[in-house]
Amino acid sequence: MDPNKFEYLKCSDLVITHGDHTSIMEAIVYGVLSLDMVNKGHTERLSNAMLARELNVADLVEVGNDTSSKCLLENVKLVER
DSSP states (O other): OOTTHHHHHHTOSEEEEOOOHHHHHHHHHTTOEEEEEEETTOHHHHHHHHHHHHTTSEEEEEEOTTOOHHHHHHHHHHHHO
């Protein structure tokens, strides 16, 4: 773990995660929106990300083999609004 992790979180506008519980909770604690990019087959992470989206603290993108960096950029732009 990076010793500066929490300093980075404090000064971030957006955190991109893979939807694990710890990453989502750390973003919430530091008041940072998260973009949770979750593999379609990982049901626990998908459930975490869906709950975070319901709480209006995150957005969710289901990732598959066809997901590209263009998709990531489009979703980051949507969260910024």
